[in-house]
Amino acid sequence: MMKQSLLSVRGIAIAIMLLLLALLPVYSHATGNIFALTLFTRILIYALAAASLNLIMGFGGMMSFGHAAYLGIGGYAVGILAHEGIASGFVQWPVAIAVSALFALVIGALSLRTRGVYFIMITLAFAQMAYYIAAGMARYGGDDGLTIYKRSDFAGLINLSDKVQFYYLCFVLLLAAIYLIYRIVNSRFGMVVQGARSNEKRMQAIGFPTYRYQLTCFVIAGTLCGIAGALLANNTDFVSPAIMYWTRSGDLMVMVILGGMGSLFGPVFGAIVLLVLEELLSQFTEYWQIILGPMLLLIVLFARGGIDGMLGRRTHD
């Protein structure tokens, strides 16, 4: 699955996409198009979140409908610490990572007791709980959200307020996450998780404690998404309960499926297409969702492998 000729249509498409993403700040600088840079920074962050969801959904078969919770948890970790006067990224980010890992551990430990549609619904329920907790934190803005006056401070190592530096930070983190996921799914651990997706009973029968493997995978994905949340909070200088709302989890799922489930670069394609499409359609008409909605329906009905499937990836199941 992972080993394909670099010269296939798909290999070329991925290479071109990465090249364009890498060169985007140059284009933006040359033309003065700041908007493209902001849009694509957001796209990279969502691509990171979607890639983490893809790890559990595409490779692990765990259909989490509450993945946006970790965006919020990572974001709030940064926001709350900044609000309390701790601006150092060396504190904020490890806290964001630790807290999202902890939440993923608790949510995963309980949710993984269920299967199928019950799993979809219980993850949704946990995300809604996180949403209401955030909305109830009056000290940190409650419903209205929390403005972050100073971005994470990395003591001169990297300046997050610089748009180009921030863009490349997101880009590098996204590539690192994809590499990590690549290593995971091709490791023995990843094979067990994928085996459990295909046939859990058989994996158990040959002696693997699938629950523990799946839970570990779930925690890794939640943690990666928490990092995306920390980036998102820095990007918008703002964090509100809305980033945990269930429609946001839905958006992440759409990105994964649009790009192609269980495809390494699929979520990146999915995030680019969905967010650029939103941007284009909203310029074209105020009622852009009336087009996007049926489009999703058609994609589900007719393009089963997602974008990566159209590029010629053989679906593995």
Next chain:
Amino acid sequence: MLLFIEQLLNGLQFGLLLFLLAAGLTLVFGIMDMVNLAHGSLYMMGAYFAATFAAWTGSFIGGALLALGATFLLGIALEFIALRHLYGRDHLDHVLATFGLILFFNELVRLVWGPGGLSLPLPAWLTFPVQILPGVYYSAYRLSIIVVSLLVAGFLYVLVMRTRIGMLIRAGASNREMIGALGINIKLLFMLVFGLGAALAALAGLMQAPILTVQIGMGENILILAFVIIVIGGIGSIRGAFIAAVLVGLIDTLGRSFLPDLLRTILSSTAASTAAPAISSMLIYLLMAVVLVVRPEGLFPASRR
């Protein structure tokens, strides 16, 4: 004590309303094995239809009946055009496709009716309070919601347990292929069940409309509640949906009205008044999490295969 009785009745009324929504959802889920997130959109469309038709005919009942018919037809059309092609697919495909439908319906409503909400005025003959116990008065309208919902629940019970159609529905829920093989027109059956679910959602929407405003997105929060209910009750079980709906309605309403006072006894008053809304919103999700952890298939799992 008066307040308690009133809130108890409010909770019951809300729970029964949720049951109407959850019943349609659990029927579609149990029989077609279809996760329909757009069920909340049908609830919203029912309310919009009712508000429009009521203004048009000048009568609440006339508007309500027309809205029920219109939503029934809309449900059938939706099933015929889009959803029947998704049967047998992965649940995830259902979630995604019907998520798209939610976006579509929300924008459609914005396009047709505008971004501001509508209001559906209460009929004058239901605006007075009724004395239900000596000295206890309760809104006649809310009382009539309770009565109508109970009648519909009874009707559903008879329909599902005592008629031939109900027999087919139950057979379909336990083994779809088999009733198809026995020569039952399952396409027609599925379409009718979907239409019935749509009409139930519309009934919930139009009855709730005079209490809240009719607005875009009104179906989404309540849809999540309906899903919580069918998951708690056990997917495909009407009885489970009924019990879970009343439970959720009561917990949600009582939590919202009494939790602040309850918390005030253990916390400072400012902390209590900020924490209470969040905690009371969480209560039902907590309930669902607990139920799923203890009984991963819900309280009354429909017997399967």
